[in-house]
Amino acid sequence: MAGLTEHPVLGITDIKEESNENKATDKVVREEEGEKEMALIAGNSIHRSGSRPQLDLSGAAIQGNFEEKDPTILLPNQSDDISHLALDIGGSLIKLVYFSRHADRSSHDKRKMSIKERLGLLNGNRRSYPILGGRLHFVKFETNKINECLDFISSKQLHRGGMDSRSWHPEAPANENALIKATGGGAYKFADLFKERLGVSLDKEDEMDCLVAGANFLLKAIRHEAFTHIEGRKEFVQIDHNDLFPYLLVNIGSGVSMIKVDGDGKFQRVSGTNVGGGTYWGLGKLLTKCKSFDELLELSQRGDNRTIDMLVGDIYGGMDYNKIGLSASTIASSFGKAISENKELEDYRPEDISLSLLRMISYNIGQIAYLNALRFGLKRIFFGGFFIRGHAYTMDTISFAVHFWSKGDAQAMFLRHEGFLGALGAFMSYEKHGLDDLMVHQLVERFPMGAPYIGGKIHGPPLGDLNEKISWMEKFVQKGTEITAPVPMAPPGTTGLGGFEVPSSKGHSLRSDASALNVGVLHLVPTLEVFPILADSKTYEPNTIDLADHSELEYWFTVLSEHLPDLVDKAVASEGGTDDAKRRGDAFARAFSAHLARLMEEPTAYGKLGLANLLELREECLREFQFVDAYRSIKQRENEASLAVLPDLLMELDSMSEETRLLTLIEGVLAANIFDWGSRACVDLYHKGTIIEIYRMSRKKMQRPWRVDDFDTFKGRMLGSGDKMPHPHKRALLFVDNSGADIVLGMLPLARELLRRGTEVVLVANSLPALNDVTAMELPDIVAEAAKHCDILRRAAEAGGLLVDAMINIQDGSKEKPPSVPLMVVENGCGSPCIDLRQVSSELAAAAKDADLIILEGMGRALHTNFNARFKCDALKLAMVKNQRLAEKLIKGNIYDCVCRYEPSS
């Protein structure tokens, strides 16, 4: 009996699906294409500066690769020639992970060097070897379109270390010994093809090794990588890295492997099942005639499994079987109703069949996984593999099974990058991948233009430069796919999704499953660090507003959508209002609207989403379309106007008693904070008067008590009471907000007061522009200008190295006085109106070590984020609330109410 020699069971991750008949013809085609490709590479190489043959957009409008590639940041790879590409070639999908290296943007200007020197950044207390920054990209192709994958690799020269590799010489043949790490069954099957087409060998890595390495990397390096999925709700989970092991990793490919992971490289395959993704697809194909796995999944979404599954209620005449805890709706027998004699296969809806099948297989996997977790005492079960694909029902069913069988003791968890475990693991197997000791805080995930459309699914051939991106966006729109936020996108019509595995013929949505998660590009920024004086960095959550609340989400989407036309106007104007700028502006608007629409449709599409992330997304999107600084001219104008009235203000302040002055300074910060282009209400105000008029009017209205008023406590710390003179703070970090009056008339005078009291002041500003926020690059000039009228500022700025270029003529004047404490400027490492203190620049982290006072100013940094943050030192949070909803929600107050929250170090 044949069966007796067979072994039961188990699961392997990948698929080999091609029949023998196909192979012969395929080969011929490949050879032909191979020749063409060689020619293409040769031709391409000559013109590699960007004049690659234009893509035929009519047929491949969305086939582009939308990863961002910003030439202004990209620098040649300086170190070595290792390959930056790894592959996981499965039976249905090819997953690519590749790394593009970007040098640290650290500039070498004297001012910065001086700051670094002062903060001890150049003296070897940092790591002794450099880690290059870069980006980790995730791309997928269908295995049966492997040529697209080869074209992609070839056009980006990934097999030669990428286009940014200096070692790449177009004319030189590929190195005989060039190796690319690969895993998955296809690494064997397609080895010859890679050799032939790209001249590289595939270095096969063990599949399990890769899976585990990939999962360990993701779980340790990416915050909120894991999530639970219960009844359609995703909840991101932060895993404590010290308490990660052991866990059960369930990889659902064609079959299912269950792996007990005890540590890096320490794991054991403990179980599996032969009933997996291949079973779903295989049986589904036989039963429904679906053409693809995704089509089958999509069908299931409209199915009703009750027509085919026999439920407990069907057997018990509609009653529950309470005694053993089964409800009437529990499935007693999958496909049990199909035994009915008067119905044939044709009499059942394919939708229902697909759902029954999906339910049966998901539930079974969940059950077996739980039993194995239990057996080995594992608390956590992570599910990954192509079968899941972010499909909500699949995840729900698995979660339900685990929950049901464990009676709530165990939870199923999923990974956002679940499809890329193997490829990432293969990448990690390079000896010098440089990601070994990468920390969570050094990774920033960004979602470039294409993200909302492709949903982390298949990418096609690359769209290289900005012009191609814009063309694509215009094409997309022309074809009748108007993108309007915040409503979900309309169908793409005949736009065609040629290169994608989404079946274009169906055309009701851009994705086969709206809940599929999008995967962004991971930016590795080695210079980022955790802000060292957070009271508890483990429990710190930057966002005050939880966008998981759908009404909150909707509100902010509306705010951002309404603000969009104005922003586009500003952006276009900032680039001179040219036709090119207008085109880019349109493309930006559409791209950003598409992000919003995607997030409205699936709020967790980009992972855990806070308001800070949303606001940063907008800034990144602007930068993607090369709007370097949309508010540049506005900021300049307001800075000038404010600086003009600064001397008068300083005189006024100096005439006051110490106590009055402190109050006036705080009032001034709050009053000046009204100048905020991020607030609709304030933009309207601008039409009503000049800056100084508004400032004075605003300050006059600063009637105490404010809505949150800890001024007296703060004053007590600053001035003491009675005869007791408190010692001044050693160093204050001032997180500044807007340009213009806010910085010049609000924060600078406050900084001056601190300096006068002998406190070192570090002005902390954005690294990159966001709205009208002042940047670290702009601050030294503003300070220099202000210093012209103020001796205190001048001497402090000088001491802080802010006035490197000048002022020699003034130096003799200061000889009589003792040297001033320094006024310094550091960048915060981000380009958002908010700040996530888990990821700040190394300079800021260094500066913070000696700080004993933190002042956070403005809505973005003191309210939207960090309102609830606790620090190891004294903290003052100052802001005017320029949003009615936020005022009600946060302080039960009204628009223009003020917050002066002082929290002494505990």
Add this chain to the structure above:
Amino acid sequence: MGPSDGDKVEGSSSGAGEDLRECEIEGKMEGSVDQISHLALDIGGSLVKLVYFKGNNNCSDDDKKGERIGFSNGSGTYPILDGRLHFAKFETSKINECIDFIYSRQLHRGGCWHHEAPVSENTIIKATGGGAYKFADLFKEKLGVGLDKEDEMDCLVAGANFLLKAVHHEAFTYMDGQKEFVQIDHNDLYPYLLVNIGSGVSMIKVDGDGKFERVSGTSVGGGTFWGLGRLLTKCKSFDELLELSHRGNNRVIDMLVGEIYGGMEYAKIGLSSTTIASSFGKAISENKELEDYRPEDVARSLLRLISNNIGQISYLTALRFGLKRIFFGGFFIRGHAYTMDTISVAVHFWSKGEAKAMFLRHEGFLGALGAFMSYEKHGLDDLMLRLERFPISETYSGGKIHSPLPGDFNDHESIECRVYAT
């Protein structure tokens, strides 16, 4: 209770080769015939199982005298009725045939036509299975009897406990085509895992008489095999599907480990190249439709999928509770060699040889038997340990109830027993 008497078990190979597939356990029943119901039902989602008792001289006026054997339990002598327990099955979808069968034999009246009296208003028949609820009205209407619903699990366990204790060589293992009877030490029977494979699968941890807990189960069971099998092969019956699977080759449709790794062994994780990596995994091939596969191969792959899966979950569940023995029962198995073999192989594979799957000769009738046991006065429960071999008895035959069962379901043995009232 009486020390000396006992029921007897008889193995017989001379059973009916006819359409009707019945097993009989001969026994003796004591007491007034018309006071004791002789019929119990297990109405499942796919099949109706009947167990009924028939005296050797049924309905004769002198049955009480002639068949009686003196029996003393210290407090008196009780009448004992010799007879047989009969077993029959019907498809649930043809429940009317079942009702006709009961009516034609007057089983609901104790099996005697000459009882002229109308069916008592209070006549009840013990029944279990989900259909006991669903078809209660139908039985009332057609036969005028009420169904007294017995809990399904109670019945399964009572039936299994009865069989394992009362019937010599009830349990057996099945490996590589070899059936091997296992003598279970009655004192070391508990705890065990009872896996009942009906339309769905229930896994019950049994700790003693009436002491048990449903600890697991799966919806992938006999109903799945039959349901999916019907859709995929157009078979007309469960048995036809089983028959088909016997002739099939699952390698045509299942993806084996060797096919993913180019024929290489994937020894590192202990998988051989012939291990199934993905059931139906080859069916994703683009150029083949359902019609291009032989129904035999499809049936075989399906059977392996379901048997493997049940074997695996059963083993993991047994492991969880530290149970040494796993008994498989339910209509899915039906003594079908290939099914038993795949389940055995799965248990063997996952337990690395430490656990063995065991099967019951009367596997399909656990529930019905348990329902029968639930009559308060049948007296069987006290006799279990006192079985004797009885001579071969004729199997009841006649009537075409449903299609014959294939395979080598153990013999048409009958169990003769004595039943007496207390």
